[in-house]
Amino acid sequence: MRPRRVRYASGFQKALRDCPLELQVQIIRAVEQFINRTAENSLRPERKQGLDGIWAFRVTSGVRVFYRQAKDAQGTYSELIHVGPHDDYRTINRRR
Amino acid sequence: MLGALAISGYVLPPPVLTAERGARRGIPSGDSLARLAELAETQARARAKLKEQRDRFEQLYRHAEQPEVDPDDLVALAQALRTQELENAAILLPQIEQLRINLASPKARVDTPAIRSWRRLAEESLEIAVVWLELYQNLQIRLFRLASDRRSETEPGSPVFDDAESATEYLRKLVAE
Numbered sequence: 001m002r003p004r005r006v007r008y009a010s011g012f013q014k015a016l017r018d019c020p021l022e023l024q025v026q027i028i029r030a031v032e033q034f035i036n037r038t039a040e041n042s043l044r045p046e047r048k049q050g051l052d053g054i055w056a057f058r059v060t061s062g063v064r065v066f067y068r069q070a071k072d073a074q075g076t077y078s079e080l081i082h083v084g085p086h087d088d089y090r091t092i093n094r095r096r
Numbered sequence: 097m098l099g100a101l102a103i104s105g106y107v108l109p110p111p112v113l114t115a116e117r118g119a120r121r122g123i124p125s126g127d128s129l130a131r132l133a134e135l136a137e138t139q140a141r142a143r144a145k146l147k148e149q150r151d152r153f154e155q156l157y158r159h160a161e162q163p164e165v166d167p168d169d170l171v172a173l174a175q176a177l178r179t180q181e182l183e184n185a186a187i188l189l190p191q192i193e194q195l196r197i198n199l200a201s202p203k204a205r206v207d208t209p210a211i212r213s214w215r216r217l218a219e220e221s222l223e224i225a226v227v228w229l230e231l232y233q234n235l236q237i238r239l240f241r242l243a244s245d246r247r248s249e250t251e252p253g254s255p256v257f258d259d260a261e262s263a264t265e266y267l268r269k270l271v272a273e
Contacts, residue, residue, distance in 0.1 A: 003258070003259055003260060005256055005257065005258050006256070006257050006263055007253060007254055007255065007256045007257070008253055008254040008266070008267070009244045009245075009247075009248055009253045010244060010247040010248050010251035010252070010253045011167070011240060011241070011243050011244020011245075011247050011248075012244065012253075013251075013253065013254070013270055014247065015240075016267065016270065016271060017270065017271060017273075021271075024271045027267075028264050028267045028268065028271075031260075031263065031264060031267065032260045032263070032264045035257075035259070035260040035263055035264075036260050048234070048237065049230075050230065050234050051234055051237055051238065054237055054241065066237055066240065066241070068241075072256060074256070074258075077256050079253075081240065081241050081244040082237070082240040082241070082244060084240070085178065086233060087185070087229075087233075089185070089189075089192075089225075089226045089229045089230065090226055
């Protein structure tokens with residue numbers, strides 16, 4: 001399967017630099033899996049409800065990367081705009 | 097500098113989960129019409145409060161969109177909202193959990209008009225509580241997106257990568273700087 005094309009917006013780069021080292025390693029691994037589409041079940045890329053054109057994938061149960069789709073002359077790519085804490089309140093209690 | 101102070105005028109205390117209050121007193125049996133009417137009334141107030149909170153967050157976002165607000169202030173605002181979200185979650189999550197337990201109990205599946213009404217109220221209460229917390233999350237994401245767009249005016253970000261190796265190499269160098 002063709003890898004996803006990605007670009008890192010400056011907001012994502014700043015948020016990544018502000019993360020603790022251990023989390024940075026997890027984020028970079030998740031980005032690699034996202035590009036290669038090798039862990040779709042754990043990353044669970046999904047469109048965020050109520051947010052125009054924003055998508056997210058999981059790094060850990062409480063951390064998400066947020067991105068949007070963009071286009072250039074070569075086609076579509078995912079522009080990563082932020083990474084940070086995010087809880088899923090629709091499932092959080094069912095996990096307990 | 098925006099932050100906790102800036103959001104204080106835009107946040108409401110979390111709604112009372114009416115069906116949860118009812119559940120604490122026991123799932124209704126028989127014709128508890130007066131009690132159900134009271135719960136429905138409180139639920140209507142919770143719905144109105146949810147709408148008011150949504151409107152207030154729209155106002156806050158419109159203020160944040162002003163060109164003089166810089167990206168660091170937008171991030172500080174989003175972080176203050178996250179703190180507030182967690183405070184709200186600490187109040188709402190135990191109630192959500194109790195509601196889900198009550199809704200899953202055998203008594204909640206008894207097919208009487210009173211129980212059916214209570215179940216509808218309980219399900220709507222759950223939805224109000226979850227949407228309430230999601231309002232906080234969605235505003236944070238919008239602010240982070242706005243901050244990223246503002247930052248891009250002076251810091252252009254990365255090129256587009258076509259493969260994982262060069263994309264992750266770029267990130268490893270970035271965090272090592």
